Amino acid sequence: MKKLLILLTALTLSLGVFAQEDHMEKMDKKDSAMGKMGEQMDMKKDHIMMMGGKMQMMKNGKTMLMNKDTTLSNGTEVMKNGMCKMKDGSTMQMKEGDMIYMDGKMGKMPKMKMGKMKM
Template structure:
C-alpha cells in the first residue's frame, strides 16, 4: 500500500512539472515570434545590412535616420544623436525606434 501511495505522489508531482514546462516553452515561442517577425528593423546578416519591413527582408541601399535621431549607414556604422558611434556586428538588430538587440537564431 505504501508503494502505491509513493508511486501516485511521484506521478502527480512529475505531471505538474511537465505541464508547467510546456506552458513556459509555448509562451517563449510566441514572444520570440512577435519580436522577430512583427517589428520592422535593420540587421547585419551575412556581412550585409538588411532591412525587414512588413515581414519582407531587403538589402539596405541608403543611410537611414531613425525616430530617435540615430543614423544607420549601409556599411554598418551607427551614430546616435548624441554623437556616439558603433559598428554593428553579425546578428545585431536596430529597431526603428533606435533600440538595439540581438537577432535570435
C-alpha cells in the first residue's frame, strides 16, 4: 500500500512538471510572435512617415510636420520632400504610408480602420 501511495505521489508531481513546461513553451512562442508583430506595429517608437502627402515625424509620442532635413543614426538622410539618401549614396522617394525608424529601418504604416489599428 505504501509503495502504491509513493508511486501515485511521484506520478502526480511529474505530471505537474510536464504541464508547466508545456505552458511555458506556449508562452515563449506567443511572446516571440507578439514581439515580431510589435516591431511592425510599434507606432509609439520614434519614426518619420509620409502621410497625406506630407512628411511627418513622431518624436516622444508626438506627431509634427518635418520642418528640416534629418540624418538618422545609420547615416541615412531624410529630406522634407520625402527623398531618402542612404549612406552608400543610393536614393529613394518615400511614398504614402512608408515609414522609416530613427535607426534607418524601413517599414509600412499599419492600416487604420475607423481610428483604430487593424489587426
